Amino acid sequence: MTRAPLWLTIARKEFADALRSRMIWGIVVIIAVMTSLSASISLLVPDVEGGAEMAIGGASQFAGLLVPIMALIAAYLAIAGELESGSLKVILGLPPSRGEVLFGKFLGRSGVVAIGLALGFVVSGVVTAVLYGGLPVGAFVGTTLLTVLLGVSFVGIGIGISAVTATRSRAMTLAITAYLGLTLLWDLAPTVVHLLVTGEMPGGVVPAWLLLIQGVSPTGAYNALVQRLLLGSGTAVEARIGGSAPSYLDPAVFLGILFAWAVVPLLVGYSKFRQADLS
Amino acid sequence: MDTRSRASSDWGTPTDDEPVAIRTTGLTKRYGKDVLAVDDLDLTVYEGEIFGFLGPNGAGKSTTIDVIMDYVRPSAGSATVLGFDAQTETREIHERVGILPDGYGLYERLTGRKHLEYAIALKRSDDAVDDLLDRVGLDAAAADRVVGGYSKGMMQRLALAIALVGDPQLLILDEPSSGLDPNGVRLVREIARDHANRGKTVFFSSHILSQVEAVCDRVAILNRGRLVAIDSIDGLRDALGTGSTITLTVDAVPDSLTLVEIAGVSDVVVDGRIIRVSVDDAPAKVDVIDRIRDDGASILDVTIEESSLEDLFSAYTGDVPPRGNDAEADR
Numbered sequence: 022m023t024r025a026p027l028w029l030t031i032a033r034k035e036f037a038d039a040l041r042s043r044m045i046w047g048i049v050v051i052i053a054v055m056t057s058l059s060a061s062i063s064l065l066v067p068d069v070e071g072g073a074e075m076a077i078g079g080a081s082q083f084a085g086l087l088v089p090i091m092a093l094i095a096a097y098l099a100i101a102g103e104l105e106s107g108s109l110k111v112i113l114g115l116p117p118s119r120g121e122v123l124f125g126k127f128l129g130r131s132g133v134v135a136i137g138l139a140l141g142f143v144v145s146g147v148v149t150a151v152l153y154g155g156l157p158v159g160a161f162v163g164t165t166l167l168t169v170l171l172g173v174s175f176v177g178i179g180i181g182i183s184a185v186t187a188t189r190s191r192a193m194t195l196a197i198t199a200y201l202g203l204t205l206l207w208d209l210a211p212t213v214v215h216l217l218v219t220g221e222m223p224g225g226v227v228p229a230w231l232l233l234i235q236g237v238s239p240t241g242a243y244n245a246l247v248q249r250l251l252l253g254s255g256t257a258v259e260a261r262i263g264g265s266a267p268s269y270l271d272p273a274v275f276l277g278i279l280f281a282w283a284v285v286p287l288l289v290g291y292s293k294f295r296q297a298d299l300s
Numbered sequence: 301m302d303t304r305s306r307a308s309s310d311w312g313t314p315t316d317d318e319p320v321a322i323r324t325t326g327l328t329k330r331y332g333k334d335v336l337a338v339d340d341l342d343l344t345v346y347e348g349e350i351f352g353f354l355g356p357n358g359a360g361k362s363t364t365i366d367v368i369m370d371y372v373r374p375s376a377g378s379a380t381v382l383g384f385d386a387q388t389e390t391r392e393i394h395e396r397v398g399i400l401p402d403g404y405g406l407y408e409r410l411t412g413r414k415h416l417e418y419a420i421a422l423k424r425s426d427d428a429v430d431d432l433l434d435r436v437g438l439d440a441a442a443a444d445r446v447v448g449g450y451s452k453g454m455m456q457r458l459a460l461a462i463a464l465v466g467d468p469q470l471l472i473l474d475e476p477s478s479g480l481d482p483n484g485v486r487l488v489r490e491i492a493r494d495h496a497n498r499g500k501t502v503f504f505s506s507h508i509l510s511q512v513e514a515v516c517d518r519v520a521i522l523n524r525g526r527l528v529a530i531d532s533i534d535g536l537r538d539a540l541g542t543g544s545t546i547t548l549t550v551d552a553v554p555d556s557l558t559l560v561e562i563a564g565v566s567d568v569v570v571d572g573r574i575i576r577v578s579v580d581d582a583p584a585k586v587d588v589i590d591r592i593r594d595d596g597a598s599i600l601d602v603t604i605e606e607s608s609l610e611d612l613f614s615a616y617t618g619d620v621p622p623r624g625n626d627a628e629a630d631r
Contacts, residue, residue: 030421041409107405111462114369114399115422116391298331298372300362300403 027117028125035129039095045137048091052141055087056080057148064152073153074251077164080145081247084138084168085240089175089204092134093196096179099126100294101192109299123291127180134172139165163250167279171243174282178203178239181286184294207238226263233269239282242275319347319383321470321501322368326377329363337363339525340377345503347382347469350496352516352533353505356617360525361505362402365474369399382469395423398468400459400476402505408448412438412458415447416465425466432461437487452479460491470501477511489515509613523617536616545605546577546588554595562587573600 025033039045060076100123103109112122142165150156178199186192211234215223223231236245248257249272258266322345329338338360345351355361366372368379370390379386381393406415416429433443436457447455456479463471473492477485492502492515506512512519513533520530529536550573557575559568564581565588577588585604592599 024424025421027422030418034418038407038409103405107401107403108407110371110401110404111406111419111459112422113371114394114397114401114463115419115465116394116424117422118391296373298366300366300372 026121028121028128031112031117031122031125032129032132035099035126036132039130039133044095045133048095048134048137049140049144051087051091052084052138053144055083056142056145059083060145060149061152073149073155073157074160076149076153077157077160078247078251080142080149081164081168081244081251085171085244085247086204088134088138088168088172089240090200091137092172092175093179093182093200095134096127096130096176097183097192097196098189099130099180100183100290101186101189102183104187104299105189113299119295120291123180123184123287123294127176127287130180131173131176134176135169138169138172142168160251164247167243167246167250170276170279170283171239174239174279177283178286181288181290184287184290187297203238204240207241208235210238211235227261229262229264229267229270232258232262233274236270236275237278239279242278242282245270245275246272246279320380321345321347321349322351322379322381322503324364324368324377324379327364327367327374327379328376329360329367329372330375336525338367338374341522341525341527343520343527343530345501347501348496348499349517350492350502350504350515352512352519353503353522354509354512354519354613355507355522357507359507359522359617361507361522362474363525364522365399365402365472365503365505368472369394369397369401371401395466396469397472398463398465398470399472400456400463400474402474404459406447406450406455406458409446411446412443412450412454412461415458416443416461419462419465423466427465427467432464435464435491436461437484453481453484456480456484457487460488464491467498468500470503471495472503472505474505475507476504477506477508485511521613521616528616544579544582544585546579546585547603547605548575548577548589548592548599549573549601550575550592550597550599552597554592554597556595557592558595559588559591562591 057080059079059082062079063075100109103112109122113119117125142161146156146161146165149161179196182195182199183192186195211227211231212223214234215221215227215231232245236242245257251257254266258270322343324341324343327338327341327343328336330336341360341364343364353361353364363372367374368381368386370386370393373387382396384392386393410418412433413429416427416432420427420429429443430440433440438454438457438461442450442454443458447458450458456476460473460476463473471492473488476488480488489511492504495502496515496517502515504512504516509519516533518530518532519536521528521536529539531539553570553573553575557568557570559565559575559577562584564579564584565577566580567576567578569576575592579585579588589599589602
């Protein structure tokens with residue numbers, strides 16, 4: 022009998038469930054198709070200057086919108102669904118603690134999302150290589166890893182949501198709110214702040230702090246990192262702010278932000294779930 | 301009759317130096333401001349006994365079990381299980397306890413076998429899945445199907461098998477008979493008895509007294525969150541007297557019916573030519589028959605019924621509990 026840690030046993034079961042339900046293949050197919058399509062757009066539209074980097078950039082734009090919703094769907098029912106169905110009582114009647122259940126579910130579902138995204142990107146990488154006659158491997162692998170990290174952040178957010186809600190419907194409401202707020206509405210935040218601070222709309226050259234605000238959401242941090250990776254800091258940062266980049270626009274800051282989005286919602290969820298009455 | 305006084309009786313109570321399986325002290329659970337689910341409950345269950353935990357639906361049985369299992373946190377008081385604190389030593393408890401919880405669910409997409417393999421891995425036991433299936437009467441073909449297609453009875457058997465994983469020192473069964481046919485109900489009793497014969501403890505909650513009377517060494521009756529009685533079944537019966545009902549069919553009911561004057565008669569109901577007399581005291585039965593003749597009636601027929609445990613139950617709880625098969629209807 023193996024003596025694997027309980028959270029690992031739980032993570033494995035979560036992963037096996039995702040294989041069984043074919044959720045993981047859904048992620049692979051959607052990501053493969055959509056990123057391949059967006060990678061090939063610059064070939065389909067005439068007069069657009071396009072290289073393989075541009076293609077990867079196009080794919081990442083799409084991934085920035087798609088990955089959060091897929092990761093949230095993969096995670097938002099992890100706890101709330103089992104609480105509503107009553108299977109949580111069976112699992113928590115066995116030795117695992119609430120923390121181990123939460124962590125195991127985060128790990129298992131992160132694995133599902135990460136592997137699904139990576140496989141989907143491999144497909145679009147092959148498509149890109151065929152279409153453009155080559156693939157900048159470093160940029161491609163880097164973008165894939167960043168996309169995986171974005172996915173894991175939203176799994177953390179989804180599990181956190183799942184842990185603070187008692188019903189499926191409430192978990193869904195919160196997940197939709199998180200998606201709209203963090204992915205779509207957040208794009209407006211820098212503009213609104215700029216308008217409030219300076220009294221006018223942002224122009225061609227923007228203040229450096231605007232880029233930081235843009236990058237505080239997980240999707241914003243992801244976009245900032247991918248741009249830096251594909252375009253270099255000259256085009257991605259300095260050209261936009263018209264000067265050298267301050268230290269708070271360092272890539273490490275945005276990496277930290279992405280990690281924080283994975284961990285903080287999980288911890289908040291745990292602190293509530295630990296105290297919750299499960300009936 | 302003052303039933304409360306029996307709560308402190310020592311009928312059938314083992315002596316205090318025996319190892320304790322479950323002890324609650326002043327246990328109170330409040331939901332919001334208005335709902336007092338468990339009210340200052342002091343309960344001790346000793347190792348090796350089969351303990352029946354009875355009460356109508358909503359009496360607080362499941363809430364008590366929820367606290368014991370750390371599914372919910374008490375508002376006041378405490379609970380220990382096998383000497384461990386229910387809130388701070390949850391892992392130690394869950395490694396030694398098997399539970400069939402109330403309102404549980406299973407994974408629709410997993411087979412019965414996968415469920416058991418998962419439970420065995422999480423409990424780090426070395427049970428053989430087929431032995432567990434055998435004990436609860438699930439055949440191997442059913443175990444290889446997904447639970448989404450199971451009947452209520454099959455789910456109940458599978459959940460029971462999960463509770464048995466790791467041969468727990470304490471088996472907690474919350475309404476284990478719900479959804480089971482008579483064979484299943486008998487199976488639950490056999491499992492409980494078998495478990496106790498191996499020196500383990502069984503804590504068996506039910507709202508149907510007849511399901512626990514055959515196996516339980518002692519029972520506690522809970523009503524509206526409070527303990528109203530704790531005793532052996534015989535002790536409870538004695539506490540309420542013999543409790544027989546005599547049904548007499550007479551040619552004509554006498555005008556001067558003086559049955560109520562007899563010592564030991566607690567109630568007289570006349571329905572046409574039928575007289576029903578409730579008797580607490582055995583010798584009063586003959587007195588009833590003699591008296592009715594003295595009153596001038598001829599007796600055409602007599603039947604005597606001993607009180608059922610359901611009557612006993614309702615005497616304690618003040619409610620009429622559902623009987624046997626009706627129990628399903630209100631779940």
